[in-house]
Amino acid sequence: MSGPPSSLIENYLRKTGFWHMTNIGRGCKLDSKHISAFVKRWRPEKDTFHLSCGECTITLEDVQLQLKLQL
Template identity: 70%
Template structure:
């Protein structure tokens, strides 16, 4: 059962259209070798992965498309208020 603060967070996720994102990892098996490979090939100075086939950069647009995040032009600031 969810605690009171968990329900508040859940409601914020639902209102922002992010509820499905909070549930992405459920039921997925992680591949530790694959994760280690990506960690080893990450270059924080350039924000890229250096792979045998070349450099890869993951953009916020990539994340938005993969996770199906709604984008309406609003920005969520540090105090969790929407700004238009």
């Protein structure tokens, strides 16, 4: 997202508790080499990343915890 969301949806985002998500990624630099490395290790048939230490699965619960979403 390049800027703040439209004022037309701001109230909806606030009411649903998703307003904080509009700031995710701001101020973060994306490293294309790291992103490419993860993409190469993604196994869509298993929904996992295949890493040297083993397989890593990202679940919806992981996303909920990382984004501090309320249940």
